[in-house]
Amino acid sequence: MLIHNATVITFDDENRILTDGAVRVAGDAITHVGASGELLAAFPDDERWDAGGLVLMPGQICAHTHFYGAFARGMYIPGAPAKDFPEILEKLWWPLDRSLDLAGVQASAEVCLVDAIRHGTTTLIDHHASQSAIDGSLDAIADAVETSGLRAVLCYEVTDRDGPDAARAGIRENVRFMQRVADARANAPASPLAGRVAATFGLHASLTLSDATLEACRAEADRFHIHVAEHPVDEYDSVAKSGKRVIERLHEFGITGPGSIMAHCIHIDAWETALLRESGTTPTHQPRSNMN
Numbered sequence: 001m002l003i004h005n006a007t008v009i010t011f012d013d014e015n016r017i018l019t020d021g022a023v024r025v026a027g028d029a030i031t032h033v034g035a036s037g038e039l040l041a042a043f044p045d046d047e048r049w050d051a052g053g054l055v056l057m058p059g060q061i062c063a064h065t066h067f068y069g070a071f072a073r074g075m076y077i078p079g080a081p082a083k084d085f086p087e088i089l090e091k092l093w094w095p096l097d098r099s100l101d102l103a104g105v106q107a108s109a110e111v112c113l114v115d116a117i118r119h120g121t122t123t124l125i126d127h128h129a130s131q132s133a134i135d136g137s138l139d140a141i142a143d144a145v146e147t148s149g150l151r152a153v154l155c156y157e158v159t160d161r162d163g164p165d166a167a168r169a170g171i172r173e174n175v176r177f178m179q180r181v182a183d184a185r186a187n188a189p190a191s192p193l194a195g196r197v198a199a200t201f202g203l204h205a206s207l208t209l210s211d212a213t214l215e216a217c218r219a220e221a222d223r224f225h226i227h228v229a230e231h232p233v234d235e236y237d238s239v240a241k242s243g244k245r246v247i248e249r250l251h252e253f254g255i256t257g258p259g260s261i262m263a264h265c266i267h268i269d270a271w272e273t274a275l276l277r278e279s280g281t282t283p284t285h286q287p288r289s290n291m292n
Contacts (some may be wrong), residue, residue: 204227
């Protein structure tokens with residue numbers, strides 16, 4: 001297909017903007033980007049779509065999201081309003097993730113994927129929790145991703161907040177799904193799972209993870225997706241437990257590194273920022289977090 005008569009924002013090294021631009025797609029690959037006249041002449045037999053001057057740009061990437069949060073939109077929290085972020089966790093997020101079954105997990109992913117398509121987001125890095133439906137939860141999300149045609153990186157949020165059995169189940173779900181994706185890439189490289197879904201290892205946050213659980217997780221993986229210092233309580237808890245700030249604690253357990261994503265990082269200090277940089281860890285910032 002040849003999409004022409006578009007304002008093409010390339011986001012290439014030269015950051016070109018083509019006011020009468022065109023993009024040619026063949027199969028699942030973008031093969032050409034250039035002036036409409038040139039590409040129309042070069043590929044006269046291609047199916048054509050006149051963009052009417054609309055903006056055409058690469059898909060956006062959402063570096064940290066929670067698909068299951070679709071159920072929290074406008075949700076009423078009974079009782080007194082939450083006074084701070086820890087109470088938001090206790091009154092909203094943790095009861096919500098405990099209430100999910102596998103059907104709800106998949107449905108929430110489908111809602112968010114439709115929203116992503118509508119808003120031009122083609123890749124999402126999801127951080128999932130469903131403490132009453134851990135086993136198979138990442139498969140349910142992967143099914144929704146495969147149907148959507150989008151790309152996603154999936155993981156399960158390991159936490160000690162619901163006891164050791166749930167923590168071990170979260171570890172198993174991450175390991176199982178990471179192996180499933182690896183097997184698909186080795187044995188079925190043309191499948192949607194191999195081509196459009198990736199896996200990493202999810203952790204909730206330092207404040208709900210014991211030393212033993214961090215050690216168990218590090219023994220299974222070398223890349224992680226974790227919340228960091230979304231509220232000062234994460235730093236206070238880390239110092240109380242270990243004498244170290246969050247990034248230092250995670251670094252000593254091997255959780256930092258080039259393959260790891262640390263979401264929020266709002267209350268880290270300059271030393272922690274330098275440690276992220278030196279270790280090659282990727283921080284992500286979510287300005288609308290917890291504003292539902």
